[in-house]
Amino acid sequence: MDCNQVFVSKVKRLIVVFVLFSAFLGFSTTAFAQVDSVSVSGHEAVAHAEGHGEEKKAFDITSFIFHHISDSHFFTLFGHGDHGVTLHLPIILWTDNGLVNFSSSEFKFNDDGKVVVEKNGQRFAIAHNKIYYANATADAHGSYVSHEVKDGEEVVTNARPLDFSVTKNVFSMLLSIIVLVLVFTKVASSYKKRQGKAPKGMQSFLEPIILFVRDDIARPNLGHKYAAFMPYLLSVFFFIWINNMLGLVPFFPGGANVTGNIALTMVLAACTFLITTFKANKYYWGHILNPPVPWWLKPLMIPVEIFGMFTKPIALAIRLFANITAGHILVMSLLCLIFIFNSYAVAPASIFFAVFIGLIEFLVAFIQAFIFTILSALFIGMAVEEHH
Amino acid sequence: MDLLIPEIGLLVWNTIAFLVLVFLLGKFAWKPIMKAISERENSIEDALNKAELAKQEMARLTAQNEDLMKQARAERDEILKEAKLLKDNIVNEAKTSAQVEGAKLIEKARIEIENQKKAAVAELKGQVSALSLDIAERVLRSQLDDKAKQQELVNGLLKNVELN
Numbered sequence: 262m263d264c265n266q267v268f269v270s271k272v273k274r275l276i277v278v279f280v281l282f283s284a285f286l287g288f289s290t291t292a293f294a295q296v297d298s299v300s301v302s303g304h305e306a307v308a309h310a311e312g313h314g315e316e317k318k319a320f321d322i323t324s325f326i327f328h329h330i331s332d333s334h335f336f337t338l339f340g341h342g343d344h345g346v347t348l349h350l351p352i353i354l355w356t357d358n359g360l361v362n363f364s365s366s367e368f369k370f371n372d373d374g375k376v377v378v379e380k381n382g383q384r385f386a387i388a389h390n391k392i393y394y395a396n397a398t399a400d401a402h403g404s405y406v407s408h409e410v411k412d413g414e415e416v417v418t419n420a421r422p423l424d425f426s427v428t429k430n431v432f433s434m435l436l437s438i439i440v441l442v443l444v445f446t447k448v449a450s451s452y453k454k455r456q457g458k459a460p461k462g463m464q465s466f467l468e469p470i471i472l473f474v475r476d477d478i479a480r481p482n483l484g485h486k487y488a489a490f491m492p493y494l495l496s497v498f499f500f501i502w503i504n505n506m507l508g509l510v511p512f513f514p515g516g517a518n519v520t521g522n523i524a525l526t527m528v529l530a531a532c533t534f535l536i537t538t539f540k541a542n543k544y545y546w547g548h549i550l551n552p553p554v555p556w557w558l559k560p561l562m563i564p565v566e567i568f569g570m571f572t573k574p575i576a577l578a579i580r581l582f583a584n585i586t587a588g589h590i591l592v593m594s595l596l597c598l599i600f601i602f603n604s605y606a607v608a609p610a611s612i613f614f615a616v617f618i619g620l621i622e623f624l625v626a627f628i629q630a631f632i633f634t635i636l637s638a639l640f641i642g643m644a645v646e647e648h649h
Numbered sequence: 650m651d652l653l654i655p656e657i658g659l660l661v662w663n664t665i666a667f668l669v670l671v672f673l674l675g676k677f678a679w680k681p682i683m684k685a686i687s688e689r690e691n692s693i694e695d696a697l698n699k700a701e702l703a704k705q706e707m708a709r710l711t712a713q714n715e716d717l718m719k720q721a722r723a724e725r726d727e728i729l730k731e732a733k734l735l736k737d738n739i740v741n742e743a744k745t746s747a748q749v750e751g752a753k754l755i756e757k758a759r760i761e762i763e764n765q766k767k768a769a770v771a772e773l774k775g776q777v778s779a780l781s782l783d784i785a786e787r788v789l790r791s792q793l794d795d796k797a798k799q800q801e802l803v804n805g806l807l808k809n810v811e812l813n
Contacts (some may be wrong), residue, residue, distance in 0.1 A: 327652075445679075495669045528664050532667065
């Protein structure tokens, strides 16, 4: 797949997303109008199903979706709360009094600061998937964290310990790493076993992709120096791809929004940035610190070039994060239409669109991994390029 | 905005995990895989090159054979031509020598004939002289008395005798 095809598919995707999004906006305005007239019992059923407690008056699509795309200390296999099966992930905190760890089951599925866990002489409460030092007393709602409304958003003002918990994202990512290591060491061993012979099985499935990364990503951008960067490019490509794909699987072990989390994309982009910076040759630095422009433009161009060094990896991080998160939001929004209309009649259309977008997301999972890798290769290539 | 602020814990976990992944895959997967792939590609390229060389060698051999055949044919033609020339020479020579020999024989025969003829003439002369003497004797005997008749007789006799 060359760049032109990617560009065409990106444009098509944009059109599809735009059409669906405008359709969705049209729907949701009528939907919210309808919500008011829906009976109270229906609301309570939905609100209860979502487990947001009796305080919720209407189905809150925003918090529902954001709950699903953000990280969590619980990994729900199926069902909800005590009625389902949940993997309780370990909580590891670096607090004022040192390291503290306990199971997330101690929070009893609470997510609004009403349950206090006491460890090491310290009290912790969890609200919106974040762990805070709990207040000594509960407020009027029974919550041990203080809330404050800032810019129209309710924020918790309590201090936080450093949270190094194995969350849903961390768990999912570690799982993907184990899978990658197992699969590729297996493939590597079959390369050793069947030396010089045609690939077979898993090997024959992965070899074209490895060759694709080498011949269409690394070689065109890095030239003859490609070999040194192959381990990084291949790792980054397969890591992003498998996590994108896992994110699309709606049940365990998928469902975590790993590549749609800015922390992950930031780390990956930082790796590309560090490689670019430390592998850069004198031509690259020459171009930044002494750009080939008339002398009176230099005071303008040098800051721009230095700024450009940082915008490239930042764009890289934001692009992957935004694409994957947007995909998840889109699928969730389409499925939420059923709850917004509070009607089974919407389900077929809603599921049809969700499946349709889901299929596009499969393509996007690959394309985003490809784009991240090719841009990394491009940036590294610009840094190590020799001028003749 | 919560989405855009990375959690410190996630950053740490992601950094460690990703570096470990790059290290593990780099050491145990990508290195042997890339090595195996490039080795296989090299061996395929080698095999293709060798096949090309073999093809060229084959073509060269065929051309050589063709050349040899042509050369052999040319040599054969040459030999045939030479043989024909030789034969012609021999025949010509034989003809010439036969002619020379024949001429010689004829010459010899002619000389022999000449000699024989000379001998014959000599003999004839002898005989003629003997005959003449005889005639003369006879004339002398018969016509010794008539001198005119004697003369007439001698002249008549001599007239009839032709020297050849």
